[in-house]
Amino acid sequence: MNQVALIQRGLARRYRSEKRFKAYGLTAIVSGVTFLVFLLGTTFLNGYTALLQTYIAVDVTILDSDFDGGLSQESLSKSDYPGIIKRSLREAFPEVTKRKEKSELYRLISSGAQYDLREKVIDNPELVGQTTTFWLLADDEVDVYMKGRIDPAVPEKNRRLKNRSIAWIEQLRDQGRIERNFNILFFTNGDSREPEQAGILGAVMGSVFTILVTMLLAFPIGVAAAIYLQEFARKNRFTDLIEVNINNLAAVPSIIFGLLGLAIFLNFFHMPRSIPLVGGMVLALMTLPTIIISSRAALGAVPPSIREAALGVGASPVQTVLHHVLPLAMPGMLTGTIIGLAQALGETAPLLVIGMVAFIVDIPGSPMDPGTALPVQIYLWADSPERAFVERTSAAIMVLLLFLIAINGLIVLLRKKFERRW
Amino acid sequence: MKNISKTMLMMVAISAFSIANAARDNIQIVGSSTVYPFATVVAETFGKTTDFRTPVIESTGSGGGMKLFCAGVGPEHPDITNASRRIKSSEFKKCQANGVTDIIEVKVGYDGIVLGNFNQSEPLQVTRKDIFLALAKDVPNPDGSETLIPNPYGTWKDVNSDLPAIRIEVLGPPPTSGTRDAFAELALEGGCKAFDWVKAMRKSNKNAYKAVCHTIREDGAYIESGENDNLIVQKLRENSKALGVFGFSFLDQNSDVIQGSLIDGVAPEFENIADGSYPVSRPLYFYAKKAHIGVIPGIQEYLNAFTAESAWGAEGYLTDKGLIPLPDDERSKFGNDAANLIPMTM
Numbered sequence: 001m002n003q004v005a006l007i008q009r010g011l012a013r014r015y016r017s018e019k020r021f022k023a024y025g026l027t028a029i030v031s032g033v034t035f036l037v038f039l040l041g042t043t044f045l046n047g048y049t050a051l052l053q054t055y056i057a058v059d060v061t062i063l064d065s066d067f068d069g070g071l072s073q074e075s076l077s078k079s080d081y082p083g084i085i086k087r088s089l090r091e092a093f094p095e096v097t098k099r100k101e102k103s104e105l106y107r108l109i110s111s112g113a114q115y116d117l118r119e120k121v122i123d124n125p126e127l128v129g130q131t132t133t134f135w136l137l138a139d140d141e142v143d144v145y146m147k148g149r150i151d152p153a154v155p156e157k158n159r160r161l162k163n164r165s166i167a168w169i170e171q172l173r174d175q176g177r178i179e180r181n182f183n184i185l186f187f188t189n190g191d192s193r194e195p196e197q198a199g200i201l202g203a204v205m206g207s208v209f210t211i212l213v214t215m216l217l218a219f220p221i222g223v224a225a226a227i228y229l230q231e232f233a234r235k236n237r238f239t240d241l242i243e244v245n246i247n248n249l250a251a252v253p254s255i256i257f258g259l260l261g262l263a264i265f266l267n268f269f270h271m272p273r274s275i276p277l278v279g280g281m282v283l284a285l286m287t288l289p290t291i292i293i294s295s296r297a298a299l300g301a302v303p304p305s306i307r308e309a310a311l312g313v314g315a316s317p318v319q320t321v322l323h324h325v326l327p328l329a330m331p332g333m334l335t336g337t338i339i340g341l342a343q344a345l346g347e348t349a350p351l352l353v354i355g356m357v358a359f360i361v362d363i364p365g366s367p368m369d370p371g372t373a374l375p376v377q378i379y380l381w382a383d384s385p386e387r388a389f390v391e392r393t394s395a396a397i398m399v400l401l402l403f404l405i406a407i408n409g410l411i412v413l414l415r416k417k418f419e420r421r422w
Numbered sequence: 423m424k425n426i427s428k429t430m431l432m433m434v435a436i437s438a439f440s441i442a443n444a445a446r447d448n449i450q451i452v453g454s455s456t457v458y459p460f461a462t463v464v465a466e467t468f469g470k471t472t473d474f475r476t477p478v479i480e481s482t483g484s485g486g487g488m489k490l491f492c493a494g495v496g497p498e499h500p501d502i503t504n505a506s507r508r509i510k511s512s513e514f515k516k517c518q519a520n521g522v523t524d525i526i527e528v529k530v531g532y533d534g535i536v537l538g539n540f541n542q543s544e545p546l547q548v549t550r551k552d553i554f555l556a557l558a559k560d561v562p563n564p565d566g567s568e569t570l571i572p573n574p575y576g577t578w579k580d581v582n583s584d585l586p587a588i589r590i591e592v593l594g595p596p597p598t599s600g601t602r603d604a605f606a607e608l609a610l611e612g613g614c615k616a617f618d619w620v621k622a623m624r625k626s627n628k629n630a631y632k633a634v635c636h637t638i639r640e641d642g643a644y645i646e647s648g649e650n651d652n653l654i655v656q657k658l659r660e661n662s663k664a665l666g667v668f669g670f671s672f673l674d675q676n677s678d679v680i681q682g683s684l685i686d687g688v689a690p691e692f693e694n695i696a697d698g699s700y701p702v703s704r705p706l707y708f709y710a711k712k713a714h715i716g717v718i719p720g721i722q723e724y725l726n727a728f729t730a731e732s733a734w735g736a737e738g739y740l741t742d743k744g745l746i747p748l749p750d751d752e753r754s755k756f757g758n759d760a761a762n763l764i765p766m767t768m
Contacts, residue, residue, distance in 0.1 A: 111739070115470055150678070158541055159678040193463045193743075270498040272446060274478055358480035359462040361469050362448070370448060370478040383652055385459065385675040385744075 043401075047394025053183035053196060054138040054146045056108060056172060060088040061131040062121065076122050081114035085136065093168065104165060110137040112197040135179070140195040140388035142169060146180060149387070186395065190363045191377065195388035198381070200399055202363045206276050206356070206371030207345060207403070213280020213367050214287055214344050219337050221284075222291030226333075229292070230299040231321050250289035257286040258350030266354060273355030277367040282350045287340035294336020298329040331418035338411045342404055348375040374400045446497045449477035449720055453487025453504030454600055456533055456669055457706050460745050461504050461728075467739070468727045474720035477502075484600045491709065492517035501714045501721055505707045506533065506600040514768045524712035527766035528725070528756050530734055532746040534670035534695040534703040535605050536682040537592075540662040544586060546578070546683035550701060553685070554613025555581045556590045557644055559637040568619045573639045593647040593654045594638075594667035601651075602638075605667050608702045609685070611635040655680055670695060670703075671744025695746045703746070712763055725760040729753075 066084055067075045086106050090096065096105050113136040120134070121127050141161045144150055146169070156163050172178040189199025233239045261282035265271045271278050302325050310320040351357065357376050364371035372380070374396065381393040451461060458481040469476025482490065484505040491503035492513060509517075509527070517525060537553065539546065548556075555561050556578065560570040578585035595602040614635040615621045623631040638644050647654050651668040655676050658666045665683065670690060673682050682690035686701050694700040708728070715721045732738050736747050747753065758764070 154678050157677075158681075160675070193459070193466055266498075272498060273450065273500075274480065355480050358478045359458070359465065360478050361466050361476035370450075385652060385672045387675065 040401075043394045043397050046391055047396075047398050049147045050186060050391040050395035051183050052147070052180040053185065054143040054178060054180050055135040056138045056142070057133050057177040057179070058085070058088050058092060058109070058136050059131050060084060060117065060134050060136075061091070062128045064129050067128065071125050071128060073122070076125060077118065079118075079121075081118045081121075082111075085109055085113060085117065101164065104162065105168065107139055108142055108165065108168060110139050110194060110196045112192070112194060113137045135181075137185075137196055138178070140386060141165070142178075143196055144388050145169060146178065147391075186392070190361045191359060191372070191380070192361060193359075193384075195384075195386050195392060198389070198392055200374075200377065200396055202360055203372050203374045203377035203396070204399070205364050206279075206360075207373040209276035209364060209367040209371060210279040210283060210351075210356075210373055211341055211345055213277055214283040215337070215341055217281060217284035218287045218291055218340065222288050222337070223295050223333055225288075226292045226295030226299060227321060227326070230296045231325065232317070246289050246292050250293060253349075254286055254347055255349040255353065257282055258353035260285065261350060262353050272368075272370075274358045274360070274370040274372075275368055276356070276364060276371045276373075278354050279351050279356050279371075279373065280367065282354060283344040283347060286347065286350060287337075287344050290340035290343065291333075291337050294339070295329070295333040298332025298336065299325060301332060302328045328420060331415050331420075334414050334418070335411055338407055338414070342407045345373075345403060345407070346375055346400070348373075348379060351376050374403065446718055448475040449502065449718055449724055450500045451477050451479040451502040451504065451708075452482045452490050452500045453502075453708070454484040454506040454706070455481040456484075456506040456600055457504035457530070457708060459671055459743055460530065460706070460740050461708065463740065463743055464728045464733055465724070467733070468720075468724055472720070472723055472727075474723060477720075477724060488513045491711070492520055492522055494520045495522055495711065495713045497718065499711075501718050502708055502710045502724075505709065506604065506704060508705070508707060509709060509766075509768075511768055522711055522713070524763075524765035526710040526712055526725070526759060526763055528708050528710070528729065528760050529748060529752060530706050530708060530728065530745070530756075531740070531748055532695055532703050533706055533744075534690050534700055534746065535601060535608065535667065536670055536673045536690045537609070537665055537667055537685065537702075538658065538673055538680045538682045538690075539665045540658050541677075541679060541681040543662045545681050546585070546665065547687065548578075548582075548585065548683055549616075549686050550609055550613035551616040552578070552582045552585065552613070553609045554611075554616070554635070557592060557638055558610060558614065558634070559639045560634060562617050562620065570634065573641070573643075588663050590643040591645065591661070591664040592643065592667060593645050593657055593664055595651075595654075596646040596648065601667065601669060604704045605702070606636040606638065608704065610638070612701055669744070670746070674744040692741075692746065696749075706745075709766075710760075712765055715763065722763070729757040729760045 062084060066079050086102075089105055089109065090102065093105055096102055116137060117134065138146075141150075142165070145161050145166065150159055150161055152163075152166055169178060185197060186199050188201055189197055190202030192198040229239065229243065261278060265278045265281060266273060306324050306328065307320055310324045311317070315323065351373055356372050357380065358370060358372065359380070360370050360372055362369065378393055378396045378400065381389045381396060449465075451465070453461075458479060462479050465477040465479055468474065480500075484507055487500075487503035487505065488509065490500050493499050509525075514525075517523075537546070537548070555573075556575060558573060561573050561575070563569045563571045564574075575581050575590060577587050577589055579587040581590075594605065620631065620634060623634070645664075647657060647666075651672045654666040654668050655672055658664060659679050666680070673680060673690060674692075688694050688700045690700055690702075695703045710721060710725060727733060730738075734740050734745070734747055734753065738747065741747060748756070759766075
């Protein structure tokens with residue numbers, strides 16, 4: 001009786017502490033989710049507009065006299081396309097006559113429009129001698145204005161887009177000659193200093209090549225090391241030392257691996273700077289400890305009965321490992337590998353040291369071409385003065401997040417597929 | 423498994439060896455982050471209008487670029503380095519010692535350093551002396567004796583009674599930045615020369631003079647905000663009382679958010695920097711290796727593209743990016759050096 005009273009007296013306190021404990025957990029989750037929503041929300045709000053790009057319709061008249069050498073391939077590719085665009089703009093706005101006003105008018109169209117026009121004319125020489133309406137790429141200032149990020153109420157001297165330009169844009173808008181389309185260039189171009197021409201493909205390809213090299217190096221070496229250490233190596237001081245070192249390396253800051261790569265690959269082997277091959281090798285060094293540790297854990301989790309059964313029916317140790325233990329440990333190994341690779345995909349610091357932070361326009365076609373990686377591209381754009389790069393930075397972050405989600409999805413899929421329970 | 427990884431290792435070793443020996447077919451450029459916005463525009467135009475590959479440009483800072491550039495001749499070393507100051511004689515000697523003997527020097531233009539704030543706030547009118555007194559670590563004793571005391575000033579009004587009574591709070595680049603070096607040299611040193619006895623120290627004790635004139639205070643009034651000028655601009659919008667130190671191109675691109683302070687009565691505007699009346703401006707350079715011309719394709723053509731009137735001229739596309747062009751005579755001198763590959767002397 002006395003004890004029951006004691007318990008009942010304490011019961012309310014225990015319930016309270018239980019509630020408190022739950023509340024702490026809930027608060028932790030809610031604050032975590034809030035931060036995440038805030039982060040993703042601002043990234044998305046800043047970035048989704050980068051998926052749209054402004055184009056201006058201009059009636060472009062291409063005259064025979066624009067091509068001195070007839071319609072040969074050479075004269076088609078050498079003609080003065082900026083001049084053709086400027087002439088067409090003057091015809092569209094005949095009231096613009098002053099030199100300064102004209103140069104402001106020309107700035108409505110991106111400097112990249114001429115290459116687009118050139119390509120179209122080379123592909124269709126019959127355009128010469130005709131007037132065709134082209135949708136030309138608009139300048140980034142026009143684009144930023146169309147997205148409502150320039151406030152016309154701000155005094156004119158405090159904005160880069162002047163009243164005259166805004167009047168022209170509004171005139172074009174009334175005529176239906178200005179339009180926002182899906183920004184395909186963002187996904188097909190390499191980097192550029194003109195925000196409207198800058199794309200993410202160069203960085204994506206750089207990341208793909210880097211991760212490919214990392215995977216091809218780190219996975220086989222890591223798995224082989226793990227198998228040897230776990231299944232074959234004798235337990236002695238030397239293997240203990242190796243184990244301690246591997247565990248230590250997993251916690252070494254990534255920049256150290258970058259410096260190691262700089263000293264070995266660049267300064268000693270004289271490999272070129274800025275190439276994904278070197279980046280992949282450096283990231284492989286960084287990822288190896290993660291893969292070895294998780295692979296060893298996966299091997300250790302395979303029940304000893306499997307090994308004993310295999311050995312008992314006469315399999316050799318190598319056969320035991322390759323035919324029985326390895327397939328069972330594979331899901332765990334893959335999970336560890338992919339976690340390591342996802343980490344490598346988001347890594348910036350070691351790449352900065354080996355020169356993958358360069359301005360690279362050409363899209364890399366192999367691991368030996370100079371390239372950057374997605375996180376480095378984000379860093380580069382965040383540092384650019386042009387306003388239109390703000391939204392592109394956020395859009396690049398979204399692309400990186402999509403990559404990571406895809407990789408994590410792959411982990412779940414692989415684990416589900418190969419998972420076995422005993 | 424082990425066989426596979428062995429073959430892998432061998433393949434990597436072989437490819438590493440062959441890559442090291444293969445010649446590059448793209449120009450490699452390193453150096454100053456201040457010249458970077460201009461060099462990248464030239465490189466991109468160059469890549470689009472010629473058959474050469476687009477040069478690869480890495481922003482390493484002026485000093486880091488010089489170190490890489492002077493390391494030697496050969497495809498594993500960069501061809502061109504950008505600098506927001508002239509090459510130092512020590513760097514030049516190191517270049518010579520490593521076999522980089524013929525260097526073509528090209529001065530490309532000027533850059534102004536701006537002390538700016540959010541444009542909804544009052545624009546500031548300061549002198550270089552005010553800047554020195556507000557930001558130096560040690561300042562001359564206000565009682566007139568020729569001694570130094572740790573900087574006692576808390577607000578701009580303490581520095582100069584004509585200035586508003588707002589707290590001194592300046593966001594600027596860290597010591598690794600060329601912009602910081604130039605700011606210390608041009609703005610702070612310019613201000614500390616206003617004290618005759620400090621100026622006299624320059625002859626008697628150069629190191630002490632430099633320590634006084636170039637050391638920025640560390641008690642929180644000057645806030646190191648990273649090399650990212652864009653971040654400084656964003657922080658100024660958040661904090662309307664703070665001032666920021668950044669390059670002119672960032673003011674030019676963000677004139678709807680920030681405004682530049684008048685220094686010695688001159689506003690940081692294109693014309694004022696070009697004619698030299700704005701006191702805090704510095705020249706920008708790049709250096710090319712003559713030994714690489716003919717080995718790496720396109721260097722000569724890149725030099726021509728950079729020094730074309732349509733690029734660095736008074737109306738060229740680089741002025742749209744905030745470059746202040748050189749006066750005509752300097753432009754023709756350096757343009758001639760670049761076209762005829764005349765190596766520099768020191």
